[in-house]
Amino acid sequence: MRVRLFVDDESSPRSEFEPPGTFNLDTHDLADGPHTLIVQAGEDDGTVGVERIPFTVRNGPGIALFGLREGETVRGRISLLVNAFESRVGDDFEPARAETPAPIPTWAFVLSLVVAAWAMYYVVSEYRGHAEEIAAAAPLPVATPPSTTTTPDAAPPASAALGEQIYGNYCSACHQLTGEGLPGVFPPLKGDPVVTASDPSEHVRIILNGLLGKEIDDFAYASPMPAFGSQLSDAEIEAVVNHERRAWGNAAPSVTAEDVARLRTQATAP
Numbered sequence: 001m002r003v004r005l006f007v008d009d010e011s012s013p014r015s016e017f018e019p020p021g022t023f024n025l026d027t028h029d030l031a032d033g034p035h036t037l038i039v040q041a042g043e044d045d046g047t048v049g050v051e052r053i054p055f056t057v058r059n060g061p062g063i064a065l066f067g068l069r070e071g072e073t074v075r076g077r078i079s080l081l082v083n084a085f086e087s088r089v090g091d092d093f094e095p096a097r098a099e100t101p102a103p104i105p106t107w108a109f110v111l112s113l114v115v116a117a118w119a120m121y122y123v124v125s126e127y128r129g130h131a132e133e134i135a136a137a138a139p140l141p142v143a144t145p146p147s148t149t150t151t152p153d154a155a156p157p158a159s160a161a162l163g164e165q166i167y168g169n170y171c172s173a174c175h176q177l178t179g180e181g182l183p184g185v186f187p188p189l190k191g192d193p194v195v196t197a198s199d200p201s202e203h204v205r206i207i208l209n210g211l212l213g214k215e216i217d218d219f220a221y222a223s224p225m226p227a228f229g230s231q232l233s234d235a236e237i238e239a240v241v242n243h244e245r246r247a248w249g250n251a252a253p254s255v256t257a258e259d260v261a262r263l264r265t266q267a268t269a270p
């Protein structure tokens, strides 16, 4: 069997050998552009197999052109930017020669504007999220409790709604709306011994004076429970304590605003 290698329509083969064999194709005498390598394999009885492999030669410099696109319709005078860069085997890559000083396209400006706008939005929303968290955890005087109009002897349903509202505003940031706290960070109030104790005094005192360093269920919480004595009225503490004592399946005796007032004076008088 004989193998013959042709390039394009050349009449004489570039190489002829018994397979298997190797052949070095020198592309320098081929013009830049599309070509075809034709491999003919002839059997001894005369039948010939042919394989055609199209390929492209580029030995000359690469060409970059800006200002005219394929098939573009133009009129008048147009300004073209042309650059050419070499890419021969063995050439060191030289970015300065390869780079064409094309203008920055408009979409790049638009994209950078979009990215900058998103970054600003992100910073503002993060900041706002934190500000809200801090306000909920330790309410500042600015955040006036929405309950200042309620009187201490408000009807029970109003007081229940108030308790839920105060819990949402002042306590849920740490103890969570589910009353389950955050494991290892804030203790749960659901099923908590203080919250479900039949005597609510300790429960009220903790809200009035805060708490630090108590082990709850054999766990020492690192952060303190803030004191709410100066921020919440007797009626508000009554409402939130009774909310905690009835919510999440808790069912403990309730407290009155008078109890809170009594515990408050005890607490302030050492």
Ligand code: HEC
Residues within 6 Å of the ligand: 136, 137, 138, 167, 170, 171, 172, 173, 174, 175, 185, 186, 187, 189, 192, 193, 194, 195, 203, 206, 207, 211, 212, 213, 214, 215, 216, 220, 221, 223, 224, 225, 226, 228, 240, 241, 244
């Ligand atoms: C900044 C977070 C934070 C906020 C806000 C907060 N707590 Fe606490 N609370 C804690 C931490 C921490 C502890 C545990 C402190 C310790 O063990 O020393 C705790 C403990 C308690 C306890 C005692 C539980 C026990 O078994 O001793 C009660 C009751 C309680 N909080 C109720 C409330 C109520 C009611 C509010 C809202 C008025 C509230 N907490 C708001 C963090 C918070």
